[in-house]
Amino acid sequence: MTRKKILGSHLKRLLSGVSDHGKSHLSEVETDLLQTELLLEEAVDKLTRSFMAIHEAVGARQDSINLLLAGGTPSADEIARMKAMSGEVGVHVNSAITSMQFQDMTSQLIDRTLKRVTGLRAFLGTLGTHSAGVNAETGSEEIVDLLGKVSMVLAIQSLELRSVLRKAVNQQHLESGDIELF
Amino acid sequence: MAKTILAVDDSSSLRQMVAFSLKAAGYLVIEAVDGQDGLEKAKLQTVDLVLTDQNMPRMDGLALIKLLRALPAYQKVPILMLTTESSDEMKSKGRAAGANGWLVKPFDPQRLIEVVKKVIG
Numbered sequence: 001m002t003r004k005k006i007l008g009s010h011l012k013r014l015l016s017g018v019s020d021h022g023k024s025h026l027s028e029v030e031t032d033l034l035q036t037e038l039l040l041e042e043a044v045d046k047l048t049r050s051f052m053a054i055h056e057a058v059g060a061r062q063d064s065i066n067l068l069l070a071g072g073t074p075s076a077d078e079i080a081r082m083k084a085m086s087g088e089v090g091v092h093v094n095s096a097i098t099s100m101q102f103q104d105m106t107s108q109l110i111d112r113t114l115k116r117v118t119g120l121r122a123f124l125g126t127l128g129t130h131s132a133g134v135n136a137e138t139g140s141e142e143i144v145d146l147l148g149k150v151s152m153v154l155a156i157q158s159l160e161l162r163s164v165l166r167k168a169v170n171q172q173h174l175e176s177g178d179i180e181l182f
Numbered sequence: 183m184a185k186t187i188l189a190v191d192d193s194s195s196l197r198q199m200v201a202f203s204l205k206a207a208g209y210l211v212i213e214a215v216d217g218q219d220g221l222e223k224a225k226l227q228t229v230d231l232v233l234t235d236q237n238m239p240r241m242d243g244l245a246l247i248k249l250l251r252a253l254p255a256y257q258k259v260p261i262l263m264l265t266t267e268s269s270d271e272m273k274s275k276g277r278a279a280g281a282n283g284w285l286v287k288p289f290d291p292q293r294l295i296e297v298v299k300k301v302i303g
Contacts, residue, residue: 093291094203094290094291094292097199097202097203097291098288098289098290100195100199101195101196101199101287101288103193103196104195104266104288105266105287105288107193108266168236168237168265168267169266170266171288175288176289176290176293177268177285177286177287177289178284178286179283179284179286179293180283181282181283181300181301182277182282182283182284
């Protein structure tokens with residue numbers, strides 16, 4: 001292979017490697033951010049509903065208490081409603097607790113995105129660092145050698161980055177998860 | 183006497199919610215911020231159940247379980263994973279490490295209490 005072709009081949013490999021690496025990671029960033037947004041929206045929606053339901057239940061309980069304090073006699077319906085109240089508040093509190101766990105999941109997703117962004121910055125920094133030694137007098141053989149080294153370093157960085165980016169959060173909704181006893 | 187549960191999770195809000203749910207059911211709860219902290223606290227006092235997250239700094243859940251199972255006092259103590267992980271591969275690893283069960287987050291407090299009651303009464 002002629003020197004020109006070797007240079008072209010190395011350059012092509014480097015450029016397509018950087019492009020593929022960047023696109024792949026940015027696509028994952030997009031996925032994680034969309035998932036984070038979904039979980040946040042659902043959490044806010046469910047928490048709003050839970051708190052409003054708790055507010056309503058507590059308000060109704062207070063009405064009944066006020067009636068009793070005023071010496072009133074609750075009707076059969078009111079008695080039945082009062083008996084059901086403590087269970088009702090408990091259900092809404094449990095629902096709120098399930099929803100509040102969005103923080104743990106979104107925190108993991110955001111952490112993963114930050115690690116990815118940091119890794120991408122380091123990856124691009126490598127390109128900058130290695131380009132520092134290139135000037136107008138640099139011969140093509142040196143450039144071929146440099147391109148080879150940069151490709152190797154970037155490949156290692158790419159593998160290292162992937163190794164710390166395992167996806168541990170696949171939840172798309174805030175319904176309670178499976179339970180399995182072994 | 184109330185049973186004691188060690189809740190291990192690097193998320194402070196998650197620990198609070200686990201503790202809130204289990205204390206409401208009459209259990210005593212000791213909190214640990216990661217696997218290393220969990221191991222140290224487990225050595226200080228033998229608990230009735232360990233509930234641990236998987237992905238934590240310093241020491242993850244699987245490593246914690248393996249080290250606990252190596253302690254004579256923890257060979258029979260039930261250990262449950264409470265984690266966002268849901269893959270069969272991770273569950274197999276958990277089981278192999280010595281976990282007795284796998285709960286996928288988010289948890290419902292009522293269901294959590296039911297499974298804890300089933301495991302330790």
